[in-house]
Amino acid sequence: MEFLLQQLVNGITLGGVYALVALGYTMVYGIIQLINFAHGEIYAAGGYMGVILISWLFSQGFPPAVCLGAALVLAMGYCAMLAMAVEKVAYKPLRQSSRLSVLLSALGMSIFLQNGLMLTQGVYDRAYPTEMVQGGFEFGGAVVSWMQVIIVGVTVLLLVALNLLVFKTRIGKAMRATAQDKTMSALVGINSNRIISLTFAIGAGLAAAAGIMVGLYYGSVRYDMGFVPGVKAFSAAVLGGIGNITGAMLGGLIIGMIEVLAAGYISSEYKDVFAFVILIAVLYFMPTGIMGENVDDTRV
């Protein structure tokens, strides 16, 4: 029982991270029907920016809370800029070409960014200064570290902020309109290029936050850390119904939980397989996902 509770706590932490990354996939897919392969690399870049900024700020003698907060905000901004640059260079000129071309361009960008990270940051793991936040508390037999509390807290904060942005503001309305029908929304005066750029920026910001959380949680980052979580987060987005923001959050949580429980009860060697199996099963049995609407057959 205590073991189960512990796994659930870990699952929520991990699931929140997947949810943050999945949102980037689902928002971009919803608006331009592209699997943004480079998204995993944006997440890795966020993790690296986190370690770079936190180490620097920490060495300047700032208190841990300031380090963390500033690093989070700056890394999110950095990744937003990076994603907007990627979109401008590699996706925007291809808006009229076949979907295969854009997909391959995204794949190329993913390899490019991953190796760019490797060239500037080295091939070895880079350690996070995890000694900043230590300790935790016991809850019904399960140990919850303060780090996990921070991760879940920030994740919830970001998810609420995103929901408010998408469902309560004018910009959010414009985003939803563009996702529904690009031509029509352009006709009513929405600058769709700007909205697409913004979507990339928001998704990247969330991914950057996720990258920092994972770095803090596992204590290190690596240049190729983006690939597997990227595919898992995409599975989460598909599970929740691609294009659906609430669905992506739910999907992320489910994938995180399943992964942690499967690693705990079945086999930790095969934990990466479960996410893929879920992805395939969902696409086979209910391609629209949990919360997705009917998708026309060109998408499936």
Next chain:
Amino acid sequence: MTIRASKLWLGYGLAMVWFYFLLWPLMGIKPEGLEFQTSLAVWGKVAAASAVLLALYQLKQGGAFRFLEKPAQAGAEALAAVTGRVPTWLALCVVAGAAVAFPFLTERYAHDVAISVLVYIILGLGLNVVVGLAGLLDLGYIAFFGVGAYTYALMSVHFGLSFWLCLPISGCFAAIAGCIIGYPTLRMRGDYLAIVTLGFGEIVRIVINNWMSLTNGPNGILGIKAPGAYWFNKGSFEHIWLNNLEQLYFVILGLAVFTIVAVYRLNYSRIGRAFEAVREDQTAAELMGVNTLRLKLLAYALGAVFGGLAGTFFAARMKFVSPESFTFIESAMVLAMVVLGGMGSIPGVILGSLALIALPEVFRGFELYRMFVFGGVMAVMMLFRPRGLWPAKRMGVRSEEKD
């Protein structure tokens, strides 16, 4: 459409400022303090290079190179006239002659590179059946390569079966794996298919990595036998192992020629045309009586067979297999060859493998930058030459493009 010069350079300036903001934090912020020199040096090089390119582009738009156009065109026409007069069989004979003479004219190192190129040609052509002909984007193709390699490795180590016997067995196993992977994906289209095949490729690798009792996990399998052959010696046939690189080169050359002929024949067969029909418009193909589900499965199986053959040879050549050789990046590499060369085009795929395997060997000193440049080139190719270096003649317009 020409863009005004001032606007062009303003955009360039903005892009460079943006680029510096992205570059500096990665290179300049260190726990010891902030530093600008290294990032500025890199930035300066990139900015200068792109300024030169932009200036050349502008000059070209302005007509500064018009004086070159006439001689260039005349040259191209003359070349086309000469090549047009040479019959195809003669050109093929020259290429075949060069391929056969190659190991006698070059060093050991060149043999090694040539063998890798030929392995990748087989892989590229196999993937070409799936992606180029049938239009199914497969991001987990390297899994079949792995299945082939492990089939031979296990058969050779445990049962002592010979390479030549295992070649068809591996092909069959890979085909079965292709059907297993292909079956659940039959109803999907386009990009969902891509991500699912990617997932399958990873599953195969993870299983190989963790199934200790069968595959010895990450340590891999050692002691795989080289291909054997009977060779006429002193009046009688005797059995020899094809251990040295020259002999292996001829084995893989034979396999590559077999693959090229097979794919060429497939291209112009009824099935090949049906594949293309499925690629161009699935609904229309179905209406014309093409059994699309069965054909897609066949495309997967056929592509997988070539992957399996290449894998068998790979295991025999390396005498060692481990899951590290079958990562996603290898799938991306093979896909990049197909795309770079031109989807659906046989000479294109051969050209693509040469460009991606042989060319980096020439620039050995820049080994670290290899994948970096490769990713960039892949994105740039999609912008400027989406149909590849040597496009197939019969590529139509994809139905998705039209809507």
